[in-house]
Amino acid sequence: MSATTAGAAAFRPLTLADVRRVAESVTDPEMPMLTLADLGVLREVELAGSGAVRVTLTPTYSGCPAMATMRDDLVRVLTEAGVAEVEVRVSLHPAWSSDWITEHGRARLRAHGISAPAPVRPHAGPIPLSLLPTRRELVCPRCGSARTELTSEFGATACKALYRCLACGEPFDHVKEI
Template identity: 50%
Template sequence: MPDPEIPVVTIEDLGILRDVTEDDRGWVHVQVTPTYSGCPAMDAIADDVVERLTRAGYLHVDVEFVLSPAWSTDDISAAGLAKLAAYGIAPPSPTGPVALTLSVRCPQCGSLDTRESSRFGSTACKSLWVCNACREPFDHFKAL
């Protein structure tokens, strides 16, 4: 199911869908981890999960928000990273012991001549950048 804030990726692509189990009664338990504490999309995601599984014929569905282990941008699948880039959102770089972003590649023209114009973009998990080469603004998914 698509993420409500970035509909080009699914919650599985983002790596926030942690587990789905069905017990012997046919009850489904879904575990989801927010991208950050207080993410406003979590209620919409839970409602979507319940609605879709109920429409698929499951009579009892519950969604649990799991905070540990914390979500990281390293959890985004390769397909998710590619979808973000194709959509015009610069995907995060892999994190390591020290996450330092010197530049972000423009998803429009590929230039590394970019600058951050705002630490917060269209959502709190993204920052707003501008390409100095093509002059286009773009979101960058923050590495967490």
């Protein structure tokens, strides 16, 4: 058997499951302990008959500055896996919800000292606007104490707030409920 024949025998086209597995491995550029799948922004992966791949993302909010990096990372890893053509689409509907973060993702956040968001309360109608600080019921991801205080509504990224634990004194990020 020639080297060319052996190489051809080893080649197998990527399946949708293969492509999805590769896309699900891409990490979030702002919270690299999470994959895009764990964060819930990876919405759909489609394989066209021509071998092209279409990936649909829903950003955590419409102005998310990490979307360009997410797109570039998806194109890079899928191309490295053998996909010849990758299209990344952004879908704003339905709007992302922090409820889309997987249980695995929530555990990874806590393991990295970041407070995971609580479940979002359903709204029937318009969301009331309040200029008062948002009161969240959360626990310190380091010691588990509920004795926490808001330090800043604006953390390292727009989707996080900064808190301090009154029991252990440690600061920590909290992923905002959306």
